[in-house]
Amino acid sequence: MRSPFDPTSSSVFEAARLARQAIEPPNGFYDRMMLFERTSLRSALDHVRPDASLQRALQPQFDVGRIAGASDLLRAQTERDLQWREMLSPLVVEQAQLAAEFSHHLSLPSAMEQFRTPVPDLRDKLLNLHSVELWTQPAYMDAFNRTSALSDVLTDSLRVGRELRDAARAFTLEAIPSFDSLIDYRHFLDAAGLQLPRWPRFRLLSAAEKRRRFKERLKEKTEPPHVKRAKSMVHRYELTLREILDQAMANAYGEEWPETRLPLCDCKDLLGRWQKRGGDVLDLADYAHYARIMSHPEHFEVVFEAGFDDPDALAALLHDAGRLRAASHHARAFTLEDLRDLRVIWKTIETGLLAFVSDYDVESWA
Known part of the structure; x- marks a missing residue:
């Protein structure tokens, strides 16, 4: 059964109030949601520690990822992700945790419920979003929650079975809020883990890799x-x-x-x-x-x-x-x-x- 959340509402306060009526949230969750609503966030880069030693090194990589639409810069399993986490201020990490806990209370279609993303993983995915202002919008968080669950079942599945088909069908029946551009839409899905290979990705090649590729071309042109x-x-x-x-x-x-x-x-x-x-x-x-x-x-x-x-x-x-x-x-x-x-x-x-x-x-x- 769907929760009484109104996905078109722009008020996190109202969403939290409805959630409080529908389920019993963790202690202090309601008060933290009100504080979260009053905090204005636009980008995770706005909350990078100014004294972080890695800021200058990671900033160009983050910008290249934004231009190319690559969402793998902040993945928890990579060294770069760990460095990124060290750079983020406790405020933005705490609010990502709060947003993940809030999203965890949003209901999922019955076919997707068993694939719900755990709060820690959902928090890490939320930190991949460049525009973290979406954290305060229930409609987007509802869509992000569903997208994350579908990406998890796709990642864990070794074959196409009934559960996967039912989850994919349930996902397609739910609408995703509109975005200003295709790039924003693509990045939203990428951050949630649903990376679509039909979109082009770009990455900078080092001089060594360019030289290696050139040598490979020369080998291909060997005189028959x-x-x-x-x-x-x-x-x-x-x-x-x-x-x-x-x-x-x-x-x-x-x-x-x-x-x-x-x-x-x-x-x-x-x-x-x-x-x-x-x-x-x-x-x-x-x-x-x-x-x-x-x-x-x-x-x-x-x-x-x-x-x-x-x-x-x-x-x-x-x-x-x-x-x-x-x-x-x-x-x-x-x-x-x-x-x-x-x-x-x-x-x-x-x-x-x-x-x-x-x-x-x-x-x-x-």
């Missing part, structure tokens, strides 16, 4: 075997292609072929780069340059038709090889199927390049 294989294969094939291309063009047009032939096949950019930097001209070339040189109509007819039957098909092969080379070498998506395609492409190019390998070797007498 098929990418290593692709890089090795491309390195060997591309160097061989450059060597054969340079020799074939030199045989057909002379050693000065870069100056005479590159402007004709739309490779003036490669020529300018080579003239500026020096070295081997094809070391500065990319796959588009290989394709332009080898598929140029005159170059193809004079030189590369010996190994390939179609200049456009040859250019397409080289462009595909370049595309897969870029994927494997520049941390792009490169799959096992890409490695297979790359191997087929280079094997096809290799077949055409065999035409530029000498048919015989000259052996000398020993």
